[in-house]
Amino acid sequence: MLESLFNLRVPSRLIEEVAEILSSGVSVVGPSGSTIRRVGPCAPPCLESISGITPPSRPRCLPPVHSMPSLWGVCAYGYGEHLAVAIPGPESPLGWIVSDALDRTSVGPERGKFAERLLAVAVQEMLSFLAEHRGPDRSPAPPLPLRELIGDSQLMTRTRGEIRLALDTPFPVLLLGETGTGKDLAARLLHVHSARRSGPFLPLNCAALTETLADSQLFGHVRGSFSGADRDHPGLFLDARGGTLFLDEVQELSPAIQAKLLRAIESGEVLPVGGTRIERSDARVLAASNTDLEAAVRARRFRGDLFYRLHVLTVHFPPLRERRGDVAALVRHALDATCRRLSLPPRSPSREALAVLMAAPWPGNVRQLFHEIERAVVRSDGPELRQEHLSPELWMPALHPKLTFLEMGRRLLDEWERGELARGLEATGWNVAGLGRALGVSKRALFTRIARHGLSREASRTAEPD
Numbered sequence: 001m002l003e004s005l006f007n008l009r010v011p012s013r014l015i016e017e018v019a020e021i022l023s024s025g026v027s028v029v030g031p032s033g034s035t036i037r038r039v040g041p042c043a044p045p046c047l048e049s050i051s052g053i054t055p056p057s058r059p060r061c062l063p064p065v066h067s068m069p070s071l072w073g074v075c076a077y078g079y080g081e082h083l084a085v086a087i088p089g090p091e092s093p094l095g096w097i098v099s100d101a102l103d104r105t106s107v108g109p110e111r112g113k114f115a116e117r118l119l120a121v122a123v124q125e126m127l128s129f130l131a132e133h134r135g136p137d138r139s140p141a142p143p144l145p146l147r148e149l150i151g152d153s154q155l156m157t158r159t160r161g162e163i164r165l166a167l168d169t170p171f172p173v174l175l176l177g178e179t180g181t182g183k184d185l186a187a188r189l190l191h192v193h194s195a196r197r198s199g200p201f202l203p204l205n206c207a208a209l210t211e212t213l214a215d216s217q218l219f220g221h222v223r224g225s226f227s228g229a230d231r232d233h234p235g236l237f238l239d240a241r242g243g244t245l246f247l248d249e250v251q252e253l254s255p256a257i258q259a260k261l262l263r264a265i266e267s268g269e270v271l272p273v274g275g276t277r278i279e280r281s282d283a284r285v286l287a288a289s290n291t292d293l294e295a296a297v298r299a300r301r302f303r304g305d306l307f308y309r310l311h312v313l314t315v316h317f318p319p320l321r322e323r324r325g326d327v328a329a330l331v332r333h334a335l336d337a338t339c340r341r342l343s344l345p346p347r348s349p350s351r352e353a354l355a356v357l358m359a360a361p362w363p364g365n366v367r368q369l370f371h372e373i374e375r376a377v378v379r380s381d382g383p384e385l386r387q388e389h390l391s392p393e394l395w396m397p398a399l400h401p402k403l404t405f406l407e408m409g410r411r412l413l414d415e416w417e418r419g420e421l422a423r424g425l426e427a428t429g430w431n432v433a434g435l436g437r438a439l440g441v442s443k444r445a446l447f448t449r450i451a452r453h454g455l456s457r458e459a460s461r462t463a464e465p466d
Helices: 002-006 010-022 111-130 155-166 184-193 209-218 253-268 293-298 304-310 324-341 351-359 365-379 405-427 432-439 442-450 457-463
Strands: 026-029 034-039 072-074 081-087 097-100 172-177 201-205 244-248 284-288 313-317
Touching: 010 026, 010 034, 010 097, 010 111, 081 111, 097 111, 155 184, 155 313, 172 184, 184 201, 184 244, 184 284, 184 313, 209 253, 253 284, 253 304, 293 304, 324 351, 324 365, 351 365, 405 432, 405 442, 432 442
Parallel strands: 172 284, 172 313, 201 244, 244 284
Antiparallel strands: 026 034, 026 097, 072 081, 081 097
16 A cells, blocks of 8 residues: 555655755655665665564654654664654554654755655645545545535536646646636635645735746845845745745736746746755645736737646636626625624615626626625615615616716617607507507517517506506
């Protein structure tokens, strides 16, 4: 079992990288203390195969678990310190990943922490593999519900499926969608439900940075590299080792920073501003964009090679106007959350208010809807959220500040045409052919307009006073 876990591509590569970082051999040690696999030079005497009548519960050169400081243990043979990480089993460890004894001070705290994170990720990958391959007699685990993403429409079901597909992989993920559709939330879900959940999650809005600042923030700088650089700064790529780096509005990065980002993703190599020593990072990159990146590639505003590297796994977020069936659930969720935050009794929307909210265009998508609900709750004074508590531009189209004159005219014309058509039909006793001749419109075209405005003879009779 331990041999097969070590043969997994991601754990084996991570262990090889740890050996390179520590400049030391790294061994996978079984529960009996024997070395199953090794990376690096021959094992020192303290890690050679241990034989005996009673197999030890851990490598004999390490002290008992309760006396180990963090992940480092003093070698019982006096060779230095070992970095050791247990591979948990159902009842006892399946084995350990153990470095050769070394002088910890020569490694340095930063490289030591990086090695610890890499081994933690390697163990998590092994555990994920075991959870997925427990045998044919075990029923598969149910899909992660991702209840934080509200909505049961077909489009949101597709989005949740794309997120689940990206959870258990080390590859970059590209999140595409308009502003306010939930890309930030999805990035956090991709982190907290992945094997990297114990590592850092570091977001960065690329639109708020100049090229110089983006270079320093992402890749770090050394002291004296520019005016004001009075100390070394590791940068987000190094800070996010063992975790996730989320780059929002990635299309705003300059071509020079895009080139450095591509190198960091492909090889894990990071060169700080003003530095001469290449650092390494295993941070997983999530990138988000609210623009058409393929069009940006064609226009040469975005590097094609970086786009295809980020495009390994893609999650699409539909605009709210394309999933109006989810608005009611989003409204109730936003109402509950806002009332809890303000310590107010629960509120529910009236039928008219809900109709207005479902018909609104929502150019700002879910974020705009949530802000609208927050304002409406503050304006309301009872258990029901009514139409007058909403912003006037939502239910008075002529006052909508975002509408062009043409759009305003079309809305007003539609309202006027419906009224005039209804009055003409009533005046002619619903003689469609006669009304069409009077207006100079064909009977077929008139029927089309009647259907578009939802007019019917039965409805008009019902509306007549007794």
